[in-house]
Amino acid sequence: MxxxxxxxxxxxxxxxxxxxxKCMKCGKCSASCPSFNEMQYRPHQFVDMVTxxxxxxxxxxxxxYHCLSCFAxxxxxxxxxxxxxxxxxxxxxxxRKQGGTYFSxxxxxxxxxxxxxxxxxxxxxxxxxK
Amino acid sequence: MVMTFSYYPGCTLKTKAxxxxxxxxxxxxxLGIELKELEAWQCCGACYPQSKDEIATRLxxxxxxxxxxxxxxxxxxxxxxxxxxxxxxxRDMALKxxxxxxxxxxxxxxxxxxxxxxxxxxxxxxxxxxxxxKSKVVNPLKGRKIGAYYGCMLLRPSKEMxxxxxxxxxxxEDFIRAIGATPVVYxxxxxxxxxxxxxxxxxxxxxxxxRVLDNAKxxxxxxxxxxxxxxxxxxxxxxxxxxxxxxxxxxxxxxLGVKEA
Numbered sequence: 001m002x003x004x005x006x007x008x009x010x011x012x013x014x015x016x017x018x019x020x021x022k023c024m025k026c027g028k029c030s031a032s033c034p035s036f037n038e039m040q041y042r043p044h045q046f047v048d049m050v051t052x053x054x055x056x057x058x059x060x061x062x063x064x065y066h067c068l069s070c071f072a073x074x075x076x077x078x079x080x081x082x083x084x085x086x087x088x089x090x091x092x093x094x095x096r097k098q099g100g101t102y103f104s105x106x107x108x109x110x111x112x113x114x115x116x117x118x119x120x121x122x123x124x125x126x127x128x129x130k
Numbered sequence: 131m132v133m134t135f136s137y138y139p140g141c142t143l144k145t146k147a148x149x150x151x152x153x154x155x156x157x158x159x160x161l162g163i164e165l166k167e168l169e170a171w172q173c174c175g176a177c178y179p180q181s182k183d184e185i186a187t188r189l190x191x192x193x194x195x196x197x198x199x200x201x202x203x204x205x206x207x208x209x210x211x212x213x214x215x216x217x218x219x220x221r222d223m224a225l226k227x228x229x230x231x232x233x234x235x236x237x238x239x240x241x242x243x244x245x246x247x248x249x250x251x252x253x254x255x256x257x258x259x260x261x262x263x264k265s266k267v268v269n270p271l272k273g274r275k276i277g278a279y280y281g282c283m284l285l286r287p288s289k290e291m292x293x294x295x296x297x298x299x300x301x302x303e304d305f306i307r308a309i310g311a312t313p314v315v316y317x318x319x320x321x322x323x324x325x326x327x328x329x330x331x332x333x334x335x336x337x338x339x340x341r342v343l344d345n346a347k348x349x350x351x352x353x354x355x356x357x358x359x360x361x362x363x364x365x366x367x368x369x370x371x372x373x374x375x376x377x378x379x380x381x382x383x384x385x386l387g388v389k390e391a
Contacts, residue, residue, distance in 0.1 A: 015181040034322045034341075038334050065330065068338075069177065070322030071286035075296050088180040103330065111329055115367060117146040117359045119211055123176035124329045126187065 005053035015089040029073035043083035064091040103128035136198040137165035140212040141173040147359035153383035174215040191219035210358035214283035260308040268387040270310025277351030278302030309385035316349035325360035
C-alpha cells in the first residue's frame with residue numbers, strides 16, 4: 001500500500017523524469033543559485049526532501065516561488081539531477097490545488113505603469129497559476 | 131542573394147520592445163535577409179513548461195514551428211524567452227513522444243521537430259558571418275565599452291539550447307567587435323537578473339540586478355546590450371539607471387547606418 005508521500009513522490013517523478021537519488025550532495029546547485037539567500041529550502045534541499053518524500057513541506061514553502069528558472073543549477077549539476085525541474089513540479093502541484101494560485105489578474109492593474117513588458121505578465125501567469 | 135527566413139517576433143516585440151523588432155528588421159534588410167513574419171503566431175507563454183504533463187502550454191510554440199516547417203523550415207526568433215521556449219518545445223516534439231503524440235493529436239498535425247530554430251544572433255554568426263557584418267559597418271562604434279548581458283535563457287540548459295558555451299560564451303562579444311566597439315567581459319554576464327520575480331518580489335529583483343550592474347561597472351563596462359525585454363525592463367526598473375541598457379539590434383542598426391531609416 002502506498003501512503004500519500006509515496007504517491008506524491010511518484011507524481012513528481014512522472015512530471016520530471018528526475019531520479020533525485022542520483023544526487024551526491026556536492027552543493028553546486030545551491031552555490032550557483034541566485035535566489036539562495038531568499039530561500040527557506042535551497043535547491044539541494046529540494047532534491048533531498050523529494051528523495052525522503054517530504055513533498056508537502058516543500059509545497060507549503062514560499063521557496064517554490066523564489067526559483068527564477070535560470071537553469072544555473074540544471075547546467076552545473078554534475079549528475080544531471082535538474083533541481084529547477086524538481087522545484088517547478090512541486091510548484092505545479094501546489095498551484096493545481098484548488099485555491100493554489102499565487103498570482104491573480106486582480107493584481108495586474110496596480111502593477112501596470114506604462115513600462116511593464118507583456119513578457120513579465122505572461123510569464124508571471126505561466127509560473128504562478130494553473 | 132536574399133536569404134528568406136520565417137520570423138517569430140513574439141508578444142513584447144509588438145508592444146513594449148518595439149525597438150528590438152524595428153532595428154532587427156532594418157538591419158536584416160541591410161544584410162540581405164528577408165524576415166517573413168509568420169502569419170498567425172501566438173504568444174509562446176514566455177516560460178518553458180518544465181513538467182512533462184504540461185501539454186496545453188506548449189501548443190502555441192508547436193503551431194509556430196509547424197507553420198515554419200511548411201515555409202522553408204527555418205524559424206528566426208529574437209526575444210530570449212521566445213527563443214528559449216520555442217527551441218525547447220521543438221526538441222520535445224523531436225525527442226519526447228509522450229509530449230509530441232498528445233500535441234499532434236490535439237492540433238491534428240504531424241510535426242516532429244524538423245524546423246530549425248535560429249536566434250537572430252546565431253543567424254548573424256552562422257548564416258551571415260561576423261566578418262561580413264564588419265565589412266558592412268559604415269558607422270563603427272569606436273571607443274564604446276560594451277558589456278554583453280547574456281542572462282539565462284539564451285544559454286541554458288546548453289544541452290538543449292546549443293547557443294554557445296554556457297560558462298564562457300563569446301557570441302555577443304564577437305558581435306560587439308564586429309560593430310567596431312570594445313567588449314567588456316564581466317563575471318555576472320551569464321547569471322540571472324531575477325526578471326521572473328520583478329512583478330512579485332521587487333526586493334529580490336533589486337538584489338539580483340545590482341549584483342549584475344555593479345559587477346559590469348566594476349569591470350569597466352559603460353553600457354550593456356541584451357536580447358531580452360524582461361532583462362532590459364528589470365535592469366532599468368530595478369537598478370540605479372546609471373548604466374544604459376539597450377537592445378543589441380539597436381546598436382547593429384546604428385553601426386550599419388540604418389537606425390534612422
